[in-house]
Amino acid sequence: MTVKKQVALHYSSVPTSQGDLLVPYEFHRSRKAKSVRLSIGWKSQVVITVPWRFSYEEGVQFLMTQGDWVKKHLDHTHRSETISEYYMKQPFWNAYNKKWRLQIQYQGKQARYRLDQKTSSVDIKLNRDKNLELQLMLVTRRFASQVLEERTKELAQYTNLIPSSIRIGNQATRWGSCSQNRTISLNWRLLLIPFHLQDHIILHELAHLQEMNHSRNFYKLLKKLDENSEVNNNEVKNIGSKIMRLGRV
Numbered sequence: 552m553t554v555k556k557q558v559a560l561h562y563s564s565v566p567t568s569q570g571d572l573l574v575p576y577e578f579h580r581s582r583k584a585k586s587v588r589l590s591i592g593w594k595s596q597v598v599i600t601v602p603w604r605f606s607y608e609e610g611v612q613f614l615m616t617q618g619d620w621v622k623k624h625l626d627h628t629h630r631s632e633t634i635s636e637y638y639m640k641q642p643f644w645n646a647y648n649k650k651w652r653l654q655i656q657y658q659g660k661q662a663r664y665r666l667d668q669k670t671s672s673v674d675i676k677l678n679r680d681k682n683l684e685l686q687l688m689l690v691t692r693r694f695a696s697q698v699l700e701e702r703t704k705e706l707a708q709y710t711n712l713i714p715s716s717i718r719i720g721n722q723a724t725r726w727g728s729c730s731q732n733r734t735i736s737l738n739w740r741l742l743l744i745p746f747h748l749q750d751h752i753i754l755h756e757l758a759h760l761q762e763m764n765h766s767r768n769f770y771k772l773l774k775k776l777d778e779n780s781e782v783n784n785n786e787v788k789n790i791g792s793k794i795m796r797l798g799r800v
């Protein structure tokens with residue numbers, strides 16, 4: 552569990568071998584960092600991490616020498632996809648240990664969905680006159696709230712790790728978190744990753760009810776709850792970052 556501070560975004564002109572590039576960037580100080588590091592954040596900004604004793608100026612000076620690296624990596628970071636773009640290619644929700652195919656129609660006044668158990672499909676009805684993206688977000692989040700809460704309760708019973716409450720949110724960078732007052736928060740986008748990985752994330756957060764850190768004991772417990780926790784963790788990392796940016800255009 553960490554507390555996220557709002558980090559200011561700066562812009563600076565950075566020289567590259569093909570001319571100057573206007574680069575959005577932000578700063579972090581880290582006790583672990585041994586030298587200045589650059590990475591690309593989820594908003595397509597450069598993240599400069601400096602060791603604790605370094606000044607911000609030293610971070611910027613380093614950025615100024617890395618124009619070509621930044622250009623190459625920013626080019627590779629595509630803008631976030633909209634939910635509708637994503638559903639055009641992958642019209643599925645993962646819930647109840649199944650893949651549900653989405654069928655989207657314009658019909659009626661209110662955005663709504665209905666599951667068809669026989670065909671494992673979901674009929675989504677949207678209002679033609681309202682914003683497509685917002686309506687898709689609304690129905691997806693509504694369904695996510697229902698199924699993720701149900702699944703968390705099931706896994707809580709099974710593991711005997713009982714949260715005080717469960718929330719489904721629109722987190723920017725995380726799949727889940729567990730607070731000191733035993734609230735488990737989950738990202739609605741979990742509905743878009745495979746069912747076994749949803750379980751992995753939920754079990755990770757449930758394990759925090761017993762071990763409030765990422766200590767060796769925590770990973771031991773997690774491995775007991777989720778035999779394939781390491782493999783699953785890597786799988787989430789591989790497929791996750793793109794889905795995590797979804798709908799933030």
Ligand SMILES: [Zn+2]
Pocket residue numbers: 552755759764765
């Ligand atoms: Zn954790």
